[in-house]
């Protein structure tokens with residue numbers, strides 16, 4: 001688990017961009033940081049990834065292997081996607097053969113076809129972006145930090161990347177990302193406001209519903225209710241992960257169908 005304690009970051013004499021951030025990102029969690037332009041999201045991610053230092057406070061538990069996708073740049077323009085990934089794979093400790101193989105797998109997965117042997121300088125923006133994304137997945141990382149990774153990706157590649165992120169979290173990685181398109185399915189959302197992290201209106205809550213005194217009148221298709229992200233049904237109870245903004249509506253639907261509310265808990269990894 002990577003942890004930030006009272007992290008302050010200031011650039012020069014300006015007011016701090018991060019003004020005392022406390023955050024825990026446990027293994028297996030997909031955490032999305034949101035906030036307006038200039039709120040400090042990239043700064044926070046750079047600190048988590050270890051490419052920027054703190055002005056004060058502490059970063060604890062950063063694992064040895066961290067995959068990082070910066071908001072922009074990051075490619076060696078003189079290399080092809082394949083040689084760029086093969087060389088970074090070697091730096092990550094893979095044998096030459098394993099690095100080449102891993103590069104092939106990632107380029108296939110992200111659908112980098114004919115351009116994989118041409119210089120990145122001449123590649124499309126989307127292909128350059130895919131190369132930078134792929135390098136973060138060369139070896140299994142305990143921490144993945146991705147700053148607007150979906151920028152420049154077509155819809156199909158964006159769906160592939162979403163699956164890769166969910167799989168990485170399911171495999172036990174702590175995943176932190178920004179995505180200005182909106183909330184990523186399954187992500188826990190925290191908002192940077194005034195240099196501090198809050199669980200905003202975009203946060204998630206877990207709702208536990210049980211059968212009321214009689215049998216519920218009807219079982220809605222829970223997954224189709226607006227704002228419901230995950231549904232777990234057991235013998236006589238239902239657990240829903242719901243966006244906070246949609247929580248009232250989901251609860252009112254459940255009550256009107258004869259369900260009883262056992263608990264409603266914010267999903268938060270803030271301290």
Ligand SMILES: Nc1ncnc2c1ncn2[C@@H]1O[C@H](COP(=O)(O)OP(=O)(O)OP(=O)(O)O)[C@@H](O)[C@H]1O
Pocket residue numbers: 011017035036037038039040041042043044
């Ligand atoms: N290297 C730097 N030197 C000086 N100021 C910086 C530096 N990096 C960021 N800043 C300033 O810190 C503030 C936060 O920037 P940051 O890029 O972290 O925000 P952001 O939330 O990622 O913004 P955006 O959504 O526009 O990408 C901005 O005012 C920015 O100008």
